[in-house]
Amino acid sequence: MIRQLTEKDRDQVLTFAGGRPAENLFILGDIEAFGIEGDAITLWGDFNEQGELLSILLRYLGNFIPYARDPKLLDGRGWAKVIVESSQVKHLSGLQHLVEKVIAHIDLPVLNKQLCHYAKRDPLLSIDKTLIRKDVKMLFPEEAGKIVALRKSIFTNYSDTSSTIQKNMDKGISRTYYIERNNEPVSSVSTVAETAGAAMIVGVCTKKEYEHQGFATSCLSKTIRALSAEHKQPCLFYDNPAAGRIYKKVGFMPIEKWMIVSY
Known part of the structure; x- marks a missing residue:
């Protein structure tokens, strides 16, 4: 019934x-x-x-x-x-x-159908502390504009505003860790939709000239460590095989694919 x-x-x-x-x-x-x-x-x-x-x-x-x-x-x-x-x-x-x-x-009538890989990480799984660089910083809400500028330089059609990010941080449902060079973020990782038991990881990115130096892995590891300390299970979507390899390296395991159908 x-x-x-x-x-x-x-x-x-x-x-x-x-x-x-x-x-x-x-x-x-x-x-x-x-x-x-x-x-x-x-x-x-x-x-x-x-x-x-x-x-x-x-x-x-x-x-x-x-x-x-x-x-x-x-x-x-x-x-x-x-x-x-x-x-x-x-x-x-x-x-x-x-x-x-x-x-x-x-x-x-279906307008669009999309499939993404969906993965999660056991919050009890240990994290390799050597992956976390000492220069990883936590973003303050009033600094949200920094991350917007970084993401707009990397992601096409990025639409979030500083105000949206700041509001979500103030509500306690989002956080961001980043690495900067010359006083500007060059790599970052964020969470959204944090609940009492889980958090969605988004916005994993690094400027092209700083790729392959472990920056994103370091920000991601720092994020995972913070979530695990609060007994929150990290999860994420991805459709890029290269990103999938990074996530597997830090302990993410596939759930299955997530389907989005638009009408």
């Missing part, structure tokens, strides 16, 4: 999803930030006859994410019906094997 969830269901949902903080980073993060009910967020659950959760579906604005511990128990047809009847879907995303069960039953 599928029904909309309320705050009374919070503990059951957190128990259901909380055992896999990396896989459910966005679901758990949205619940922490917005609760179970609201204009921006809706959560549904599919229950068996004993009242046990089989799967859940999150809506944040026009973005939907399904999750089930056991993919065999995810009702793709049922969730597709909920999504279509909401008349709000812009994106459907999640672990590939779960999303594919849902999109098979959605008869809407």
Whole structure:
């Protein structure tokens, strides 16, 4: 039986999803930030006859994410019906094997379909301290403009603003470590969407003239060490094989691919 969830269901949902903080980073993060009910967020659950959760579906604005511990128990047809009847879907995303069960039953034009590698790191895994350079710095919120300038010089179509980065840092859901030369950042790593149990690593970059010197690996290792000290599991997306080799070197293991379908 599928029904909309309320705050009374919070503990059951957190128990259901909380055992896999990396896989459910966005679901758990949205619940922490917005609760179970609201204009921006809706959560549904599919229950068996004993009242046990089989799967859940999150809506944040026009973005939907399904999750089930056991993919065999995810009702793709049922969730597709909920999504279509909401008349709000812009994106459907999640672990590939779960999303594919849902999109098979959605008869809407697909604008784009994207797959990324998704990986996580055991927070109890030790970190090689020799990888962390002594000149790695932590960014202060008022310095956000430095990182915006660095990323715009490296990433095409980079759109985040200093204000957005600063607000996220002030909320405690983002942090950045960087290395600078001549008083300007040349390499950095950030987190976003930090929850009580996990954090998404983003913005791993190094200026071309400073590549192959271990700068990004050092910033990444520093970030991992800080997250592990807070018992947060690092996770990340990537589609670049070279980046994948760096992540494997510091202990990231693949979960599976993450699928994003745009309607």
